[in-house]
Every structure is written in C-alpha cells, then in structure tokens.
Amino acid sequence: MKIGVLGTGVVGRTLGTRLAALGNEVMMGSRTAGNAAAAEWAQSTGANARHGTFADAAAFGEVVVNCTSGVVALAVLQAAGAENLRGKLLIDLSNPLDFSRGMPPTLSVSNTDSVAEQIQRAFPEARVVKTLNTVNCEVMVAPDSVPGLHNLFLSGDDAQAKEETRRLLQSMGWLPASIIDLGGILTARGQEMYLPLWLSLRGALGTSRINIAVMVGQ
C-alpha cells in the first residue's frame, strides 16, 4: 500500500520505518522538499522509502497519516492540500500538547473540541480516524513491547475507514481484540484528553513503554 506520512519527527520516522519494513511504499512529507531528516530517513530506510513536501506525500498516499503535533496539524494539512486528501483515509495520531505554559504541557484544544474533529470539519471529504495517540511511538509499532492484551481506540465517522485502520494496525501486530471502536469522531476528545493521565503515568512509572488494558466485569 502507498502511505503518506506527514512529519519528520520521531513519530513519523518510527512509524514510517515500520510501515516500509512491512512492504508498504512510504513517502515522508515535510514543510520543504529538501528536509534533511526526511532525506536521511529515506536513505537509511531503503527502497520502500521516499520523501517530499507535505503535498507530495499526501498526493502519493492511498492512506495519509498525520504524525505532526496537534498544535500544527491543521496548518500541515492545509499545506498538504484538500485535493490530495479527498476520499482518503486520514489517520490522525496527533496530540495537541502545548508547552508554552511550561510543564506539564496543557492541550491547545480539549473538552468541547478535539484536533481530530477540527481536521474532519476542515477536510470534510477526508475520512478521518483518530487512533494511536494514546501510546508512545515505540509501542505503536511494537505492541508486544508492553505485556498482555492492551488496547487501542478508534474514533471516526466513517465505518469503512475504521475497518481499513484496523487492518493497518493489525499489520503492525495489534491483535483484533485489542482494538476498541469508541464511536464517531467526537469520541476523539476522550483519546486526546487521556494524555495528561498518560504523562503522569510516565512520570510515576519512569517509562514510556506503557499502555492501558480495559477490563470489563460481567
């Protein structure tokens, strides 16, 4: 599958490398065509990897994955271009972490809205699914780095888009039973607002290699 990965940070590079290793053709997009991090990533990742602008990557991908921060995601997607996102599965795994108030970060959008909802409103012809933002990128690409059955969540208005997302997650090692469909895109608020708890857990437990398992009584 052709996948456009937007963002050259550790999340984009980690996810891009894994997706390329699984046999997908991956183009990493960045603000400028000659981005050094993207070029280095493409060279070291090999034949399945290439790089270009945000618009190049979005046009290339049958699926587009937003790996930029939630604080800049809308601007990045505007640069990618609505015409390059039309009809496509757009996976948003961003968190709107705002460090401008100091530590701990706050969220630049929360409670009555979410980044995923903003994206879906701004690009109504894209099929937005929120997922993966509740785990560190090392866990995203290697779910067995955390023991036991633990969960990911899906939020999105398009049922078919969520099925396509499930298949992509399963290709990375996520078990079918680990993926919980929360409902429409509005439920992305819960995924994004989980981040402060995740950050506190990381602080208390001293590792980013954590995830939650939802336990259900009879």
Added chain:
Amino acid sequence: MKIGVLGTGVVGRTLGTRLAALGNEVMMGSRTAGNAAAAEWAQSTGANARHGTFADAAAFGEVVVNCTSGVVALAVLQAAGAENLRGKLLIDLSNPLDFSRGMPPTLSVSNTDSVAEQIQRAFPEARVVKTLNTVNCEVMVAPDSVPGLHNLFLSGDDAQAKEETRRLLQSMGWLPASIIDLGGILTARGQEMYLPLWLSLRGALGTSRINIAVMVGQ
C-alpha cells in the same frame, strides 16, 4: 473510623453503605438537616450510619469524602466549613461533569486546572487526595466486580494523606499493587480528564463495570 460523606446521591449512598458495613461510623451530609434521602439511607444502613448537614458531617468525620459533583463541590465544601476540614484527609472523588451543553457532558474545569486543585487552593489546611473518580461507584466498593488487577490513582501534595487513603482503599478490597501514586495534586487533571474516555468506553462496551489496568513493558 469516623467518616463524613458529603452528598446523598448514588455515589454517597453506595460508598457510605460500604464504609459503614466495614465498621466505620459514617455520617452523611446534605444541604439541609432533614434530607429525606439521607434519613432513609441512615435508617436502612443501621447503627453505624447517621446524617446531618454538610457541616455536621465534616465536623463528625476524621476523614471527609466529597461525593458531590465537581460542579458544586466548592460550594458544598464552603457549606461544610473550613474549620471542619482543617488538618483532615479530604478525599475528592468528584467529576466536574457539565450537562448544560447537552450530551456528551463536558467538564466545567479541565486542562489548566482541576476540581481537586481548586479545593486544595480554597482549603489549604485540608489534606486533599484525588482518587476513585475514574470508576463507577459499584466498582469503587467492589473492585473484584471487574476481573484481574486494575488500577486506581492517587493525586495529592501530602504523602501521609495518600498513605491514609491507601489504607482506606485497601479496606474496601483494593489490592496494594492496584494503587498508583501519580504525584502532587496537579496530577488530578489527568484523572479528571480521563472521564470523556471512560464515558466513551461505557457507551462502546455497554456497561459501567469497567476499569483500566496499566501495563508496563521492560
């Protein structure tokens, strides 16, 4: 132990009943001395149960538990009186769910503040600990109603207060290993902001008998 339970709703009644059954003397506080729900609860619960105003219950308790909504918690505690909370462990298990915008509820405070922080600031001589708000009251008093080891969280600035809270939770059946100290009272934001995810999970899974287990990799 003498425990003041503030609030006559299902949370206060469920927790009060369990604490009385464990041998504690429990006074349920409400806005008015003759509250019918509190009187009925006290009568049906037996010798360990009594009722009074918020101030009566706070004065009575060696420990005070806020079981009112986070939206009214500050007003309730003002009615209880700072002099009746001074030096005491004040367990806050409230969620600031605001239904005025329709469903799903939003939070009346979040992101840059939390109910627990507001309470600690307003009552600096109380020793506030946030816990239990991440589970339904049936799970609070019967952790084995959800299978496996699943977690509760503690947030508070007073280490001794968190130890006292641990002991109270353990008396209700929470295993020592299930209780995670997140840090200071600021980390209550994470516990409170988890609620939208909990609400989505309840909707997706069709039950309130749920909780999360934090899984940690090596």
